[in-house]
Amino acid sequence: MLPLSGGHTTAFTSRPTKRLVESAQTRWRAITGAHLAALVRAGAKFENGVLVERQEQAA
Template identity: 65%
Template sequence: MAALAMVFKLVESAQTRWRSVNAPHLVALVRAGAHFERGQLVERHDTVAA
């Protein structure tokens, strides 16, 4: 019971510093490994050098 209370207090204090998700439609892309730079999706175009 004491461990649960300690975890609750840790999460409660940490959530004041967490950033909220303001683009939930992009979460699937992030989970799939998409790369973003300055808020823009970066699409890789792999080129093969001859």
């Protein structure tokens, strides 16, 4: 075991960390629209989960 500051070992600190991560994972949601991220970054608009087409403006 590698000693950490304060005399604690990595085994001492990794057990609580593992519990925190496992607890958080039960509340996480998977991103189901990850393939749409590029559209969002490009400025696409969505309404109620549906892509809204841009309307061309007359010049």
